[in-house]
Amino acid sequence: MGRNIETLDQHLLKVREGSRRFENAFQSVSRMILEKGFDKVQVNGNVTYDFHIFREGKKHLIGMYDEITSLVSFVDDGAKGGPARELAFVLVGEPGNGKTFFVDALCTKYIEFISKTENQRLTFRFKGLKELGDQYGNIEVIESQTYEDPMVLAMNLAGHNIDANKEWLIEKGFNETQIENFFLDYRPLGACSDYILNDIRQHNDGNLDMMLRHIEIVPIPLSPTRGVLVGKYAPKDKITAKSSDLLGEEDLKRMLKIADANNPYLYNVKKGALARVAGGGIHFSDEIFKNKRDLVLVYLSVIQNRTIELDGYKWPMDTLIIATSNNAEYGDFQSLETEAPVIDRTLIVNMAHNTNHELQNQLTRYALGSRKRSTFGNEPLHIDPNLIRALSKGVTLTRLPSSDNLSRVDMMQLAAGQQAGEKSMKALREFIDTLSLNSDVRLRFGQSGLGHRDLERVILYGMKSSATHESRCFSAEIGFDGLKRIIIDSVQDNNERNKFLTDIKVAKELYRKEVLESIFDAYMNQPDAIKKEVKNYINMIVGIGQDNVKSDKMWQYKDPVTGEDNHLKIDESFINSVEERMGHKSKEEKEAFRSTMRKLYGQKLLTDRNYDFMDQMSLVKAVTEVRLRSDIHGAGSLIGALSNRTNEENEQLYNRMIDTMVNKLGYCPSCAEKTIEYYLRPEDD
Structure with a gap:
């Protein structure tokens, strides 16, 4: 037997000894996060939490304290059997505020986590199918299409007789407490696994130990580029959208090989994005409400039932479903009363732009990139030491709403946890709480303003400027020119454009103060x-x-x-x-x-x-x-x-x-x- 291939008995022994776990996707993600620890922090006058795992690595998440805490609370609830297991976690906000970056970072961490031996995800495959007769044609081996956990197979080995399955596990050395814990997360096998196992059971006259000859335990092939265990589904327009993109469909090649028209293996559910993450993975639906209505309704069924269903056949899923949406698409979808059931099956987290100018310095460094810059003539290009702070304060100020009680600068300092003279954090907290009562999310704190992609366009503006290349330096003044250019070119609303230009003027006044300090x-x-x-x-x-x-x-x-x-x-x-x-x-x-x-x-x-x-x-x-x-x-x-x-x-x-x-x-x-x-x-x- 190959190095990575085991018998079910070998797998059960490792689970019994504790070197392997049986846990669902929520439990895995929750453990991944909480094992790294966290700190208490204050953000805008409120206590929240900073989870260490998201601050690791060169390009880690910056800020996002409330959003990360909401996610951790969500997965922890699901891990403990709460209602989150039948919901999707959806980040809603303005373009360029880091929603996709957030989910991509989570998925990257999860890939790293499950690539470690002790966290490895395993599944099973059936072999020796030719022994069963000619109903499978020349197919010798069939792998679980939804990458089901071997413990799910063990809990169904004796069929749908729960007591018989428990008795068999007791024979394998598990105690009653362990078995009861396993069955808290019991789910039936997917349609094709159940069908094939039944054929094997009949062939072996119900002898469970003989049936094990046809079962191999193998690692799930971890491949984000193939959408296995971590998969991203981009929105499709009305022309290209098909439910088979998510669920799979009948497979012509299998129809030519398999004689039994009732065999669910005729359906290739792995053609769909969901089956590939159904074995304890994360499904990321980017811009979920941009999909046409039919696909969103498919999501409704999948989210609530955690099941792939095709023509009455069902494949249970063990999947954490995360999605994003821009405010505009979510608002349009929300206005359709007929779509209320979809929204009811989601936990909506309104994600604001970063409003902490100190943290924005790090995000601006991300936008500038880590590699050394050079001119068209390949001469070293210098970055003005004031540029990052100037751009950071500029974009941050555009994200702060106007207030009668707090000046732009006072609000910016308080939002960064800094002192603002005699102004208190309480004043900012009250202002944020008042804005949060707006039914229009875009009027709330940090929900409008220049986003990260706008900042990237500002940097592109500076990098193409002849002044930058002639001086061999990207100066703060060129950065301010870029901010103005992007605002004038891309902000359509007159009132918003005028506010942003005023914000840049304030940022330039702050830059003048820094110049004064440098001169001194x-x-x-x-x-x-x-x-x-x-x-x-x-x-x-x-x-x-x-x-x-x-x-x-x-x-x-x-x-x-x-x-x-x-x-x-x-x-x-x-x-x-x-x-x-x-x-x-x-x-x-x-x-x-x-x-x-x-x-x-x-x-x-x-x-x-x-x-x-x-x-x-x-x-x-x-x-x-x-x-x-x-x-x-x-x-x-x-x-x-x-x-x-x-x-x-x-x-x-x-x-x-x-x-x-x-x-x-x-x-x-x-x-x-x-x-x-x-x-x-x-x-x-």
Whole structure:
């Protein structure tokens, strides 16, 4: 017998000893996920869970916390025999928000999981069929068409007499508890397996041990490209759609070989997508509601009954069914009252765009690709260090709805779990909850905006730009041009287009703040100069009321991160200047802001000692502007010096800053020059 071929007895022994499992698709997927563990996280003010398996690998899932948690809850419910076993899991959302990426990632993980020996999926085949007579022609071996588990065969070996099958398993060494657990997941054999087994039973006069001579246990051939165990079914239009694409059909070649017209093996169900995943697999129906009505009704029967049915013959399925749909197609389908039964058999999960700009940085890196870029002339192409953040904030802002109580920037920061001055996460949570009451899903939080495919088009725009190739650098400004171009070309609704263009303007204002920080760092010849100044401001307002501040305003304190003793001179003029830059004029306003920052400082000491306050955009901008004015004797003089390089001193300053930007801040000569030019412009176009 071949190395990968076993007898049923050998298989049963391994199951009895625990080196093999009998579990359904829901149990396998649930175990795959939960064995890797999870963490509790807060997203938009709510506690949810981060499952480790989806964060593994080079191109893992980013964000999607609620959607992943919904999936895990769904498969866990199905694994425990809950109603999910008779439902399909359907992700509904706007194009380009990661629905297909999500399901593909799950399928890839499942392939990796079941390719391990301890998780391997097995099935059976019947051999020696010529011994039964000529009813099978010259067919010697027939494999289970739906890749049924060997334990399903074992629970049906004695026919439909459940007690007789249990007695036989007891003879094979299983205890009553094991057997009862097996029969919790009992299902009959598929039509052709049952028919062939009955022929074998009659040939052997019902002797179960003699019947085993005709049974081999083999691994299911794991092949995603053939749709085995993991299969994706794309939507078909009205012309090409056929139910046989899902269910299979009668096979002409088999009709010529098999004499008995009642033999269900005349039907080749493996021609259909469902049979190939029926042995503990995942069926992925992409854009399910784009299919014509007849196919959707086929899905209704399959989802509810977990059965392939052809002309009265039935093949039970052990399959996790996952589907996706765009909002538009789902809305159209939902409006047809006659289709309510289909929707009743699905768990709809509304999937939003990513609204966390920090996580979006990683998604933007995905869109840029991992390979090094080059020009048409094969020269290395540099990526502006501000490009990823600029594009990420740009697309994220388009996904955030307008609010009367939260500014665009405050909402963006809160959605990323950052502090937004005095604005609280509670305000964002209440806003999201209010939007969730809209019957139109597209009006809910994160349901509109530029998607990942739009972002990819922005990158293609930048990569074809002559400015990119001539400068050998993909700059942030070219990225903004691409965002505008995509919005103007592809967004049809006038109100939506105007909102998106306004969002890009806000993103460009944030980019200007980052440019200002780079200029200060370059002038100070330190990569994190502005970060140190922000930290100094925070330490000053913490120390200003301390008892151990000396008369010369020197304050000695212990650094909470390093534990070292530090000395800091409290500069009240600097503190006041920063706060006035932020618009806090009165003593009460200043003290209120300081209290907020001190409270945040205390909170972060407990949760994140490395927190640097750089997400406090207004504070960072104010500190930068004040330091530029005081350290460089007026920002105007720096602008003048960089603009007018006719004298040697100004030229040396310019060259030194370019050198710092190139060698310490990640710029190339081209984008360093462009960044300084952008700083010198009084305002954006």
